[in-house]
Amino acid sequence: MTQINNEFRGKTLVISGGTRGIGRAIVLEFAKAGANVAFTYNSNEELARTQVAELESTYGIKARAYSLNILEPEGYKELFELIDKDFDRVDFFVSNAIISGRAVVGGYTKFMKLKPRGINNIFTATVNAFVVGAQEAAKRMEKVGGGSIISLSSTGNLVYIENYAGHGTAKAAVEAMARYAATELGEKNIRVNVVSGGPIETDALRAFTNYEEVRDLTASLSPLKRMGTPEDICGACLFLCSQKAGWVTGHTFIIDGGTTFK
Numbered sequence: 561m562t563q564i565n566n567e568f569r570g571k572t573l574v575i576s577g578g579t580r581g582i583g584r585a586i587v588l589e590f591a592k593a594g595a596n597v598a599f600t601y602n603s604n605e606e607l608a609r610t611q612v613a614e615l616e617s618t619y620g621i622k623a624r625a626y627s628l629n630i631l632e633p634e635g636y637k638e639l640f641e642l643i644d645k646d647f648d649r650v651d652f653f654v655s656n657a658i659i660s661g662r663a664v665v666g667g668y669t670k671f672m673k674l675k676p677r678g679i680n681n682i683f684t685a686t687v688n689a690f691v692v693g694a695q696e697a698a699k700r701m702e703k704v705g706g707g708s709i710i711s712l713s714s715t716g717n718l719v720y721i722e723n724y725a726g727h728g729t730a731k732a733a734v735e736a737m738a739r740y741a742a743t744e745l746g747e748k749n750i751r752v753n754v755v756s757g758g759p760i761e762t763d764a765l766r767a768f769t770n771y772e773e774v775r776d777l778t779a780s781l782s783p784l785k786r787m788g789t790p791e792d793i794c795g796a797c798l799f800l801c802s803q804k805a806g807w808v809t810g811h812t813f814i815i816d817g818g819t820t821f822k
Contacts, residue, residue, distance in 0.1 A: 569594030572647045576600045577657030581762035585790035591619040598643050600628035630657045630685045633692040640696040649704045652801045653697035655690040655711045667726035679726045686730040706749025708801040713756040715816050742810035751809035755796045758816030760788040782817035
C-alpha cells in the first residue's frame with residue numbers, strides 16, 4: 561500500500577456527492593492514499609464543512625467542499641472554476657452523486673407508471689451530469705498529462721429490480737457514454753471506466769419502498785451471503801485511478817457479490 565500512497569500523494573480527486581454512502585467511502589479511501597479531495601454536496605453545508613476539517617486533520621491532505629445541484633449539470637463549469645482557485649491540478653474525477661425523493665417521482669416506479677419528467681430527471685443526473693463533469697475534468701487532466709475518470713453505475717441495468725426501470729436504463733446509458741469517452745480521450749492519456757455495484761447498503765437504498773426485500777434477496781443470491789457495503793466499491797475506484805490500471809479503459813467493473821450470475 562506504500563507504493564499506492566506515494567503515487568497518489570499531491571494529486572487531486574474531484575467527486576460528486578462525497579458526504580454520504582459510497583461517495584464518502586471513496587473520499588476516505590483516496591484521502592488515506594494521500595490524495596487531495598474536492599467533493600460536492602447537495603444541501604448539508606454543515607456536514608460538508610465538518611468532513612473537510614476531519615479529512616485535513618486526520619490525513620494531512622487538502623480538502624474542499626462545494627455545493628452542486630446535479631439536476632443542473634451546467635453548474636459543473638462554475639464548480640471547476642472554483643476548484644481551479646483551490647487546487648493546482650485535477651487528476652481523478654468520479655461521477656457519483658444521485659437524486660432521490662420528489663425528483664424521481666415518475667421515474668422510480670413500474671414501467672406502465674413511468675412519466676417523462678421523472679425519467680428525464682434521472683437521465684440528467686446520471687448521464688448529462690457525467691458528461692459535463694467529465695468534460696470539465698478532462699480539460700484539467702490534459703494539462704497535467706492525463707488522468708482517470710469513473711462513473712458509478714449499478715447492476716440494475718443487467719438484472720430486474722422492481723421499480724428500477726428509470727434508473728436502470730439511465731445506468732445503461734452512462735456506461736455506453738463512458739465507453740465513447742474512453743475511446744475519444746485515450747489519446748490524451750485519460751482513461752474512463754465504470755464501477756457498477758450490486759445493491760449496496762446506503763441511505764439511498766434504504767429509501768426504496770422495497771428495501772428490506774432487496775436486502776434479503778441480495779444476501780440470499782450472493783455466495784458471500786451478505787449485502788454490499790460502500791467500502792466494497794471504493795477499492796475498485798482507487799485501483800482504476802492507479803498506475804496498476806494503466807491499460808484499463810472503456811470497461812465496467814462489476815462488484816456485486818456474485819449476484820448477477822444467479
